[in-house]
Amino acid sequence: MPAAPARRPPGAPMVYLAAVPPHGAACDHHTCATPALVRVVFPRSRFDADGSPPAPGSWDSCDLHWPAFRDATLRNGHHITDTTGDPRQLLTEFPGWRIFRSDLGRLYAARPGTTVYGWLTAQLRAEIRRWQAGSGPVLPSGPAVPGSPQVRGDAP
Numbered sequence: 001m002p003a004a005p006a007r008r009p010p011g012a013p014m015v016y017l018a019a020v021p022p023h024g025a026a027c028d029h030h031t032c033a034t035p036a037l038v039r040v041v042f043p044r045s046r047f048d049a050d051g052s053p054p055a056p057g058s059w060d061s062c063d064l065h066w067p068a069f070r071d072a073t074l075r076n077g078h079h080i081t082d083t084t085g086d087p088r089q090l091l092t093e094f095p096g097w098r099i100f101r102s103d104l105g106r107l108y109a110a111r112p113g114t115t116v117y118g119w120l121t122a123q124l125r126a127e128i129r130r131w132q133a134g135s136g137p138v139l140p141s142g143p144a145v146p147g148s149p150q151v152r153g154d155a156p
């Protein structure tokens with residue numbers, strides 16, 4: 001009976017720091033170049049050929065490509081930290097809103113009659129504020145948001 005192979009991960013898990021990209025940043029996905037909504041900064045390999053300390057790498061993703069990038073990152077054992085905050089903060093900042101996350105990682109805030117979303121805590125906060133300021137829902141009004149996730153309870 002063969003012994004289970006020693007499962008040594010290829011490297012220690014890395015922490016990808018997710019943040020709002022600067023205005024004008026474009027998606028780094030091949031040939032995409034649409035406006036990016038999430039930037040992640042991550043450590044590069046441990047050394048460079050010239051011995052200089054490694055500079056962090058970064059990757060910008062658009063609304064379409066972020067979920068796949070996020071999913072691949074998590075499946076490879078790495079972690080993603082939302083540097084813009086913890087979505088649970090929004091529960092106390094905005095009473096009356098339900099805050100939850102879809103399986104794809106998108107954050108939602110919902111109250112009767114409206115739903116807003118963002119990938120990062122800061123984006124969701126901005127969407128809630130924009131809605132409360134009277135500019136109305138960001139999503140088109142209609143019977144339902146196409147592809148909206150089933151509610152899986154409040155934020156993790």
Ligand SMILES: [Zn+2]
Binds near residue numbers: 028
């Ligand atoms: Zn893209």
